[in-house]
Amino acid sequence: MDQNAAGKTFAPYEFRVERGKIREFADAIGDPNPVYRDPEAAKKAGFPGIPAPPTLLRTFLYETPDSKNALGVKDWSYIVHGEQEFEYLAPVVAGDVLTAQDRIVSVTEKESRRAGKLQIGVIETRFVNQRGETVQIARRTLVETGQRISE
Amino acid sequence: MASFDSLKIGDQPAPLVCGPLTRTDFVRYAGASHDFNPNHHDEVYAKAGGNKAVFGMGMLAGGYCARQLTDWLGVSALKRLRIRFASRFWPGDVLTCTAKVTGKRADGGQRLIDCEFSAVDQNGEVIIRGDATAAL
Numbered sequence: 655m656d657q658n659a660a661g662k663t664f665a666p667y668e669f670r671v672e673r674g675k676i677r678e679f680a681d682a683i684g685d686p687n688p689v690y691r692d693p694e695a696a697k698k699a700g701f702p703g704i705p706a707p708p709t710l711l712r713t714f715l716y717e718t719p720d721s722k723n724a725l726g727v728k729d730w731s732y733i734v735h736g737e738q739e740f741e742y743l744a745p746v747v748a749g750d751v752l753t754a755q756d757r758i759v760s761v762t763e764k765e766s767r768r769a770g771k772l773q774i775g776v777i778e779t780r781f782v783n784q785r786g787e788t789v790q791i792a793r794r795t796l797v798e799t800g801q802r803i804s805e
Numbered sequence: 806m807a808s809f810d811s812l813k814i815g816d817q818p819a820p821l822v823c824g825p826l827t828r829t830d831f832v833r834y835a836g837a838s839h840d841f842n843p844n845h846h847d848e849v850y851a852k853a854g855g856n857k858a859v860f861g862m863g864m865l866a867g868g869y870c871a872r873q874l875t876d877w878l879g880v881s882a883l884k885r886l887r888i889r890f891a892s893r894f895w896p897g898d899v900l901t902c903t904a905k906v907t908g909k910r911a912d913g914g915q916r917l918i919d920c921e922f923s924a925v926d927q928n929g930e931v932i933i934r935g936d937a938t939a940a941l
Protein backbone atom coordinates (compact mmCIF):
# COMPACT_ATOMS: atom_id res chain seq x y z
CA MET A 655 0.00 0.00 0.00
CA ASP A 656 1.05 3.55 -0.64
CA GLN A 657 1.80 5.23 2.71
CA ASN A 658 1.38 8.62 1.04
CA ALA A 659 -2.26 7.93 0.17
CA ALA A 660 -3.42 8.94 3.67
CA GLY A 661 -5.49 12.12 3.64
CA LYS A 662 -6.40 11.92 -0.05
CA THR A 663 -9.99 12.73 -0.96
CA PHE A 664 -11.79 11.77 -4.14
CA ALA A 665 -14.43 13.20 -6.45
CA PRO A 666 -17.96 13.00 -4.99
CA TYR A 667 -20.44 10.71 -6.73
CA GLU A 668 -24.21 10.73 -6.67
CA PHE A 669 -26.75 7.90 -6.68
CA ARG A 670 -30.41 7.34 -5.96
CA VAL A 671 -31.46 4.80 -3.32
CA GLU A 672 -33.98 2.66 -5.15
CA ARG A 673 -36.92 0.81 -3.65
CA GLY A 674 -36.34 -2.29 -5.79
CA LYS A 675 -32.74 -2.51 -4.63
CA ILE A 676 -33.79 -2.27 -0.97
CA ARG A 677 -36.17 -5.19 -1.44
CA GLU A 678 -33.55 -7.20 -3.33
CA PHE A 679 -31.00 -6.55 -0.58
CA ALA A 680 -33.48 -7.51 2.17
CA ASP A 681 -34.20 -10.74 0.25
CA ALA A 682 -30.46 -11.45 0.00
CA ILE A 683 -29.97 -11.22 3.79
CA GLY A 684 -33.16 -13.23 4.33
CA ASP A 685 -34.94 -10.38 6.08
CA PRO A 686 -38.75 -10.68 5.72
CA ASN A 687 -39.46 -7.36 7.50
CA PRO A 688 -42.38 -5.64 5.67
CA VAL A 689 -40.87 -2.17 6.23
CA TYR A 690 -38.43 -2.94 3.39
CA ARG A 691 -41.28 -3.75 0.98
CA ASP A 692 -44.53 -2.04 1.93
CA PRO A 693 -44.79 1.79 2.10
CA GLU A 694 -47.67 1.49 4.61
CA ALA A 695 -45.59 -0.69 6.95
CA ALA A 696 -42.70 1.78 6.64
CA LYS A 697 -45.02 4.70 7.45
CA LYS A 698 -46.41 2.85 10.50
CA ALA A 699 -42.83 2.30 11.70
CA GLY A 700 -42.28 6.06 11.52
CA PHE A 701 -40.26 6.34 8.30
CA PRO A 702 -40.94 8.92 5.59
CA GLY A 703 -40.38 6.13 3.02
CA ILE A 704 -39.05 2.59 2.70
CA PRO A 705 -35.87 2.54 4.81
CA ALA A 706 -32.48 1.16 3.80
CA PRO A 707 -31.24 -1.87 5.78
CA PRO A 708 -28.22 -0.97 7.99
CA THR A 709 -25.54 -2.50 5.77
CA LEU A 710 -26.98 -1.48 2.36
CA LEU A 711 -24.66 1.43 1.63
CA ARG A 712 -21.50 -0.64 2.08
CA THR A 713 -21.96 -2.57 -1.13
CA PHE A 714 -20.07 -2.40 -4.37
CA LEU A 715 -23.12 -0.82 -5.95
CA TYR A 716 -22.33 2.46 -4.34
CA GLU A 717 -18.66 3.11 -4.84
CA THR A 718 -16.14 4.19 -7.39
CA PRO A 719 -12.80 2.38 -7.69
CA ASP A 720 -10.79 5.61 -7.20
CA SER A 721 -10.09 5.35 -3.48
CA LYS A 722 -9.26 1.63 -3.64
CA ASN A 723 -6.93 2.26 -6.59
CA ALA A 724 -5.21 5.08 -4.71
CA LEU A 725 -4.16 2.62 -1.98
CA GLY A 726 -1.66 1.29 -4.50
CA VAL A 727 -2.34 -2.40 -3.89
CA LYS A 728 -0.28 -4.60 -6.22
CA ASP A 729 -2.25 -7.84 -5.83
CA TRP A 730 -5.76 -7.85 -4.38
CA SER A 731 -5.49 -11.56 -3.53
CA TYR A 732 -3.31 -10.41 -0.60
CA ILE A 733 -6.06 -8.14 0.73
CA VAL A 734 -8.66 -8.94 3.36
CA HIS A 735 -11.55 -6.78 4.50
CA GLY A 736 -10.67 -6.63 8.19
CA GLU A 737 -13.36 -4.42 9.60
CA GLN A 738 -16.41 -2.41 8.56
CA GLU A 739 -17.95 0.34 10.62
CA PHE A 740 -21.05 2.50 10.11
CA GLU A 741 -22.27 5.59 11.90
CA TYR A 742 -25.97 6.29 11.40
CA LEU A 743 -26.81 9.99 11.66
CA ALA A 744 -30.18 10.21 9.87
CA PRO A 745 -32.52 7.78 8.10
CA VAL A 746 -31.95 6.79 4.47
CA VAL A 747 -35.14 6.01 2.56
CA ALA A 748 -36.04 4.96 -0.98
CA GLY A 749 -35.96 7.91 -3.34
CA ASP A 750 -33.16 9.72 -1.50
CA VAL A 751 -30.40 11.02 -3.72
CA LEU A 752 -27.13 10.61 -1.88
CA THR A 753 -23.77 12.16 -2.61
CA ALA A 754 -20.87 10.09 -1.38
CA GLN A 755 -17.27 11.13 -0.97
CA ASP A 756 -14.35 8.87 -0.11
CA ARG A 757 -11.31 9.81 1.91
CA ILE A 758 -8.34 7.66 2.86
CA VAL A 759 -8.13 8.12 6.62
CA SER A 760 -4.85 6.32 7.23
CA VAL A 761 -2.36 3.81 5.91
CA THR A 762 -0.35 2.17 8.68
CA GLU A 763 1.96 -0.78 9.16
CA LYS A 764 1.84 -3.42 11.86
CA GLU A 765 3.84 -6.54 12.65
CA SER A 766 1.75 -9.67 13.17
CA ARG A 767 3.28 -12.86 14.58
CA ARG A 768 0.91 -15.01 12.52
CA ALA A 769 0.85 -13.13 9.21
CA GLY A 770 4.09 -11.15 9.09
CA LYS A 771 4.06 -7.48 8.14
CA LEU A 772 0.56 -6.08 7.72
CA GLN A 773 -0.38 -2.85 6.00
CA ILE A 774 -3.69 -1.41 7.07
CA GLY A 775 -5.67 1.11 5.01
CA VAL A 776 -8.84 2.80 6.23
CA ILE A 777 -11.25 4.33 3.69
CA GLU A 778 -14.08 6.52 4.94
CA THR A 779 -17.16 7.33 2.90
CA ARG A 780 -19.52 10.13 3.93
CA PHE A 781 -23.05 10.03 2.52
CA VAL A 782 -25.00 13.29 2.29
CA ASN A 783 -28.65 13.41 1.20
CA GLN A 784 -30.49 15.81 -1.13
CA ARG A 785 -31.17 18.15 1.83
CA GLY A 786 -27.49 18.43 2.68
CA GLU A 787 -27.75 16.22 5.79
CA THR A 788 -24.92 13.77 6.45
CA VAL A 789 -26.84 10.51 6.85
CA GLN A 790 -24.11 7.89 7.23
CA ILE A 791 -20.36 7.55 7.56
CA ALA A 792 -18.89 4.20 6.59
CA ARG A 793 -15.31 3.14 7.39
CA ARG A 794 -13.72 0.17 5.72
CA THR A 795 -10.47 -1.33 6.95
CA LEU A 796 -8.46 -3.22 4.34
CA VAL A 797 -5.49 -5.31 5.41
CA GLU A 798 -2.66 -6.30 3.11
CA THR A 799 -0.91 -9.42 4.33
CA GLY A 800 2.54 -10.72 3.57
CA GLN A 801 1.09 -13.84 2.01
CA ARG A 802 -1.82 -14.92 -0.17
CA ILE A 803 -5.01 -15.54 1.76
CA SER A 804 -5.99 -19.21 1.79
CA GLU A 805 -7.15 -21.89 4.20
CA MET B 806 -39.25 -5.01 20.09
CA ALA B 807 -37.16 -4.38 23.16
CA SER B 808 -37.54 -1.10 25.09
CA PHE B 809 -34.81 0.77 26.94
CA ASP B 810 -36.41 0.17 30.33
CA SER B 811 -36.99 -3.54 29.78
CA LEU B 812 -33.42 -4.31 28.65
CA LYS B 813 -30.80 -5.32 31.20
CA ILE B 814 -27.07 -5.86 30.81
CA GLY B 815 -26.55 -9.43 29.64
CA ASP B 816 -29.93 -9.69 27.88
CA GLN B 817 -29.89 -11.53 24.58
CA PRO B 818 -32.39 -11.82 21.74
CA ALA B 819 -33.36 -15.25 20.43
CA PRO B 820 -30.49 -16.63 18.30
CA LEU B 821 -30.92 -16.15 14.53
CA VAL B 822 -30.00 -19.32 12.64
CA CYS B 823 -29.11 -18.91 8.94
CA GLY B 824 -28.57 -21.90 6.71
CA PRO B 825 -27.50 -24.46 5.76
CA LEU B 826 -26.21 -21.82 3.34
CA THR B 827 -26.12 -22.53 -0.37
CA ARG B 828 -24.16 -21.23 -3.32
CA THR B 829 -27.45 -19.66 -4.40
CA ASP B 830 -27.47 -17.61 -1.18
CA PHE B 831 -24.00 -16.28 -2.06
CA VAL B 832 -25.03 -15.54 -5.66
CA ARG B 833 -28.18 -13.74 -4.51
CA TYR B 834 -26.07 -11.51 -2.25
CA ALA B 835 -23.56 -10.97 -5.07
CA GLY B 836 -26.38 -9.65 -7.26
CA ALA B 837 -27.88 -7.50 -4.52
CA SER B 838 -24.54 -5.98 -3.46
CA HIS B 839 -22.61 -6.13 -6.75
CA ASP B 840 -19.85 -8.07 -5.03
CA PHE B 841 -18.65 -10.04 -8.03
CA ASN B 842 -15.38 -11.22 -6.54
CA PRO B 843 -15.22 -14.64 -8.28
CA ASN B 844 -14.17 -16.36 -5.03
CA HIS B 845 -17.82 -16.01 -3.98
CA HIS B 846 -19.52 -17.51 -7.07
CA ASP B 847 -17.01 -19.22 -9.39
CA GLU B 848 -16.05 -22.61 -7.97
CA VAL B 849 -13.40 -23.22 -10.66
CA TYR B 850 -11.69 -19.91 -9.86
CA ALA B 851 -11.96 -20.40 -6.09
CA LYS B 852 -10.45 -23.91 -6.24
CA ALA B 853 -7.64 -22.76 -8.55
CA GLY B 854 -6.77 -20.27 -5.77
CA GLY B 855 -6.47 -23.10 -3.23
CA ASN B 856 -9.93 -22.81 -1.68
CA LYS B 857 -12.05 -25.91 -1.05
CA ALA B 858 -15.10 -24.20 -2.58
CA VAL B 859 -16.58 -20.75 -3.08
CA PHE B 860 -16.99 -18.93 0.23
CA GLY B 861 -19.50 -16.42 1.56
CA MET B 862 -19.01 -12.67 1.74
CA GLY B 863 -18.18 -11.28 5.15
CA MET B 864 -20.79 -8.57 4.60
CA LEU B 865 -23.45 -11.27 4.05
CA ALA B 866 -22.74 -12.56 7.56
CA GLY B 867 -22.72 -8.89 8.64
CA GLY B 868 -26.14 -8.47 7.04
CA TYR B 869 -27.48 -11.43 9.02
CA CYS B 870 -26.19 -9.96 12.30
CA ALA B 871 -27.60 -6.51 11.43
CA ARG B 872 -30.95 -8.19 10.70
CA GLN B 873 -30.94 -9.74 14.17
CA LEU B 874 -30.23 -6.31 15.71
CA THR B 875 -33.01 -4.56 13.78
CA ASP B 876 -35.49 -7.35 14.69
CA TRP B 877 -34.50 -6.93 18.33
CA LEU B 878 -34.03 -3.16 18.70
CA GLY B 879 -35.92 -1.69 15.72
CA VAL B 880 -34.99 -0.67 12.18
CA SER B 881 -34.34 2.96 13.09
CA ALA B 882 -32.53 2.36 16.40
CA LEU B 883 -28.94 1.78 15.29
CA LYS B 884 -26.50 4.66 15.76
CA ARG B 885 -23.31 2.74 15.14
CA LEU B 886 -22.36 -0.73 13.93
CA ARG B 887 -18.92 -2.28 13.66
CA ILE B 888 -18.22 -5.64 12.09
CA ARG B 889 -14.89 -7.47 12.42
CA PHE B 890 -14.25 -10.27 9.98
CA ALA B 891 -12.65 -13.26 11.67
CA SER B 892 -13.02 -16.33 9.47
CA ARG B 893 -14.64 -17.60 6.31
CA PHE B 894 -17.80 -19.64 5.76
CA TRP B 895 -18.73 -22.15 3.13
CA PRO B 896 -21.69 -23.76 1.36
CA GLY B 897 -23.45 -26.07 3.83
CA ASP B 898 -22.46 -24.02 6.87
CA VAL B 899 -25.08 -22.97 9.41
CA LEU B 900 -24.41 -19.57 10.97
CA THR B 901 -25.90 -18.69 14.34
CA CYS B 902 -26.09 -15.00 15.21
CA THR B 903 -26.21 -13.97 18.85
CA ALA B 904 -26.12 -10.59 20.56
CA LYS B 905 -25.89 -9.33 24.13
CA VAL B 906 -26.45 -6.04 25.93
CA THR B 907 -23.14 -4.78 27.35
CA GLY B 908 -24.13 -1.32 28.52
CA LYS B 909 -26.96 1.16 29.12
CA ARG B 910 -26.31 4.88 29.26
CA ALA B 911 -27.71 8.33 28.59
CA ASP B 912 -25.83 10.68 26.29
CA GLY B 913 -27.08 14.10 25.25
CA GLY B 914 -30.72 13.23 25.92
CA GLN B 915 -30.48 9.92 24.08
CA ARG B 916 -30.95 6.62 25.86
CA LEU B 917 -28.35 4.29 24.46
CA ILE B 918 -27.88 0.54 24.51
CA ASP B 919 -24.44 -0.90 23.75
CA CYS B 920 -24.22 -4.47 22.56
CA GLU B 921 -21.85 -7.07 21.21
CA PHE B 922 -22.74 -9.62 18.58
CA SER B 923 -21.25 -12.49 16.67
CA ALA B 924 -21.98 -15.11 14.05
CA VAL B 925 -20.48 -18.56 14.58
CA ASP B 926 -20.59 -21.63 12.36
CA GLN B 927 -21.83 -25.12 13.32
CA ASN B 928 -18.39 -25.96 14.76
CA GLY B 929 -18.37 -22.92 17.03
CA GLU B 930 -15.83 -21.04 14.92
CA VAL B 931 -16.38 -17.29 15.03
CA ILE B 932 -17.03 -15.93 11.51
CA ILE B 933 -17.64 -12.32 12.46
CA ARG B 934 -17.89 -10.40 15.69
CA GLY B 935 -18.83 -6.84 16.32
CA ASP B 936 -20.41 -4.20 18.48
CA ALA B 937 -23.19 -1.71 18.06
CA THR B 938 -24.93 1.17 19.78
CA ALA B 939 -28.66 1.78 19.51
CA ALA B 940 -30.81 4.70 20.70
CA LEU B 941 -34.13 3.55 22.21
